[in-house]
Amino acid sequence: MEIGIDQIGFFTPNKFVDMVDLAHARGEDPNKFLIGIGQDRMAVADQTQDAVSMGINATAEYLDQVDLDHLGLLIFATESGIDQSKSASLFVKEALGLPAKIRTFEIKEACFALTASLQVARDYVRAHPHHSAMIIGSDIARYGLSTPGEVTQGAGAISMLIKEDPAIIALEDGHTSYSENINDFWRPNNFQTALVDGHYSRDVYLDFFRHTFAPYLEEKGLEVKDFAGICYHLPYTKMGFKAHSIAIEGQDDAVKQRLSDNFQLSAKYSREVGNIYTASLYMSVLSLLEKGNLQPGDRVGFFSYGSGAMAEFFSGKIVEGYERRLRPAMHKRMLQERIRLGVGQYEETFTEAMQTLPENVEFTSDANRGTWYLAGQKGYVRQYRQK
Template identity: 30%
Template sequence: MNRPVGIEAMNVFGGMAYLDVRELCDHRGLDMPRFENLLMQEKTVALPYEDPVTFAVNAAKPVVDSLTAEERGRIEMVVTCTESGIDFGKSLSTYLHRYLDLPSNCRLFEIKQACYSGSAGLQMAVNFVLSQTSPGGKALVVTTDISRFALADANAVQEWAYSEPSSGAGAVAMLVSDTPHILQIDPGAYGNHAFEVMDTCRPGPDTEAGDADLSLMAYLDCCAGAYDDYARRVDGVDFRDTFSQLCFHTPFGGMVKGAHRHLMRKLYKAKPAEIAEDFETRLGPSLAYGKRVGNTAGGSVFVALAGTIDAIDLSEPQRIGLFSYGSGCCSEFFSGVVGPDGAERLKSMGISKALDDRYRLSIADYEKLLSGDAVVRFGTKDAELDHDIIPGAWPVAGKGDRLVLDTVAGYHRNYIWV
């Protein structure tokens, strides 16, 4: 019955350029007296020739390239998880299938539920493997989200307020199979909490809207509710002792801190000093990459997972508790075990190095991108991308392993390797 299942291989792609968040806040005149509490440092900014497809493919390529031809031939499902889709009908997975050169006997589709999408995709893949309808089959789950703050007039800037510094971009690729080297999922150990609420949304192709207070409240309700449901299913679980590390959906670190405090008070009436120490120990490592890319929406909880695996000592296997929340809203608390082998495999992806290698945008660069002229909007029929828009960001010494958008012809996006 307890057949192994989980994440076999994993990679995070944090884009080609980033902005210093403190610099942005100073530039916007955002009064943030306790800025440090928010636990934000950098945010990835998608360049005009980076879109959800390039992010997803660039995350997945090292994972797929590390497989033998036979293993690659067992990828039988590609699930793209996103709230940044580029077409109402054609899924992003079709582009992934082409540029990753995957087998033709493959299920391709895209799923959406705000920032919960990645966990939804992972659970679908886990259940595909557990069902044994195709023994030995693998599923590629890729989260990919970008925030675009285009059409920057003064009103828009006012309206974005604090969502601008926290919104990032990034993709996470996860190969799910019955050989879970990175994270062995605890099958059947999960809890959900969901209800209808209008906290944040993407009501138009290039717009985001929301209410930060309501979203925070829904997140806190869900964190407690999903954990309660997990505890209902899993005998003898203790939030403090069962999980040696925790990874939460991270809009920004401060929100995770608030949710952790809420749980520790609710479950144990814990005092501030104990809460602070526990946060540093069990959640501090999870912020390693999130504070460098910003909120990556569907992938955020897995960006946290990658940060934890790369940051902690994994000479012994550790159980990790994961909490995923997506506005609107749906949430899940689930868990898995990571060991020394997983740590070594993830390190081989060089996630931290790739983040270091991103181009640092100046405020002038960023403002130029915000003016929006170069952005390929939803529904664009024809376009030719200006690869020189930010000269320093273009990879002049590229090894032909990074995908960028080149043209759009008759709605069809054409990409090139650079």
Template identity: 45%
Template sequence: MKIGIDRMAFATTDQYIELTELAEKRGVDPNKYTIGIGQDRQAVVPPTQDIVTLGARAAKKLLTPDVTRRLSTIIVATESGIDNSKASAIYIKHLLGLDDYIRAVELKEACYSGTAAIQFARGLVALNSQETVLVIAADIARYGLNTPGEVTQGAGAVAMLISADPHVLAIEPTSVSYSRDLMDFWRPLYATEAIVDGKYSTGVYVDFFKNTLTRYLQRTGRRLDDFAGIAFHLPFTKMGKKGLEGVLQDRDDAVANRLRDQLTASQVYCRQVGNLYTGSLYLGLMSLLQNGQVKPGDRLGLFSYGSGAEGEFYSGIVQPAFAENLSDVKEDLADRHRVSIDEYEQLFNSQLGMQTADVQFDLQNDDAPFVLAGQKDHQRIYQRR
């Protein structure tokens, strides 16, 4: 029985900044951001949006009466949780108006947990092939204003339906996971911004890719030329290039150049949005499927990484109807409007964060289908338009 990704959809905020403008404001050569980091634009998050509203917005694009009838579980993968106890999946289920007889949980392991959610969902579908599992990878990457990590911020959500007989990607049985207790990136419970050792984290990422890929090839007997392309976790697009080149080295043959070209195709959307943490790999996959040279029957590799640290390499076969079962990311990105750096800084500092006071946000400037209206009696208040 084939099990895998049946449909995919993406959502981000309606605002962005140009990173060349941010570079000018910070007194940095723009090439450091656009070439050195590999980013062009970054999603800006108004206080009326969070992982719940973004996750619900992405998931709504996938729901039909038939999907809703077969839905058994919602798994939200995030490292931007809004409560230390209550799962964000509960809020999303309510906003989407779904049946109460649905399992709803949240997973955490830095940027890796989106992949864990997919693997867990595959197990649920294997137990009952009539069920569909909704996996949502939603995050808001925050490092602080005028910090070294500021250029690698971002926000968005990727929603995926995991089912039997999938229309996008049939996931193959062999996967290799690898985990070690490392401190390359973390966010203590008292902090709203992450702490990161960037150079160390990049080295760990490359090592984890090499380790998982090598073991995968050993276990399957496959070679790099068996892949039409490889999708990477892309906290910033240059990271994927470092991972791929760490394996290819000085190769200049047809296979190596094909993988490089496909990597470029997978980076298109991430360059426009920034870091999605748990969703970055899967936005990269959508970008590869919509911008790369991909056809039904192709084998794609997927490398997932989460700091702290955990990595996984697995593969899937592209299905005949993949193109019709992806939301139109180009349209989503074209629909946004640009804000100034001053506006971005004001919005960044207006987030609900960890304050305990009651808050009521002005909703007039947010036309999104789901919004965070504020906080009352320590409870977040959401509205469905």
């Protein structure tokens, strides 16, 4: 029985800041951001968009294609949780009218959580044939204004439906994992922004790639040339490029060219949106699917990394007719219709969104019609509405 990705939805807020504008405001050479980090624009979440609302929007994109009678599991992966106890998935379930009978919960392990959700969902479908599982990764990456990590912020969500006989990617058996208890990135309970040792985190990321990629090839009896593309967790695109350079080292020119071309295509959405933590790897997968020219049976590698730290490498094969399940025109329009903020507007929006919500408050949204948004709070309970 083949199990894998049958649907995939994508959402990012309707505002962004341009990296050239930000570089000038911070007294930096724009190429430091455009080339050194690999970022063109960065999504900005205002006070009406949080992890839940973005997750609702990403899932709503394909919900009319889901057989709800056979949906048995909903997992929400995030490190931008809105409650210390209650799962964000329950808000999504209510907003979208999902069946009461489904099992639902939240997973956290930095940026690895959506991969953890994928593996749990896959095991669920294997144990419950003819049932499907919905998984959502949704995050707002925040390090603070004028900080070293500012340019690696972002906001967005990816939602996927996992089922047997998938229409997009069939996951292959096997994976390689590696974990250590380290402090390259973390966020204590009383912090609204993350703490990160950027250089250390980069080194750990690359070290964990080495600990998972080569063992995966050995375990599966594969060579680098057997991949049409490799997708990476992209906290910023230059980070993934460094791992990619390790992957293609020593390969012939044709293999290097094919994998490097597909790496650049997989990074397109990341360059527009920025870091979305749990969903960053899967945004790169979607980017490759929608921007590339993959063929049925092509093998795509997945490198997932979550600080703290946990990494995993696995792969899947492209399913014939996968293009029919994608919505590139919708995603292109979503990115093109965003509002470009001046740096002053960006700073004001960022600061406003960081404020702790009072017991009762109501928000209005400037999002497009049909978009779900955080409408405020009543008695410390968040309220979500559709524009």
